[in-house]
Amino acid sequence: MELRVQLKICEGCGSLFYRAEAGGAIYCHGCEEKLRDFPAPESRKKRGRPARKTIPKIWAVAAAAGGAR
Ligand SMILES: [Zn+2]
Known part of the structure; x- marks a missing residue:
């Protein structure tokens, strides 16, 4: 071989x-x-997305917290 x-x-x-x-x-x-x-170059690019996702996530937590009250 x-x-x-x-x-x-x-x-x-x-x-x-x-x-x-x-x-x-x-x-x-x-x-x-x-x-x-x-992280690999591919996952490095994806790092920007989770940062944006935190905004709706905070809203979701706020909404959940507001709904619990
Ligand atoms: Zn090298």
């Missing part, structure tokens, strides 16, 4: 690293380790 690898530039630190052709990784192993503690 032949293992094909590509030389890639890490999106995180800019260093060269080899990746498995099928893997599709964009970060070197060091950055992958680091990024495990951080």
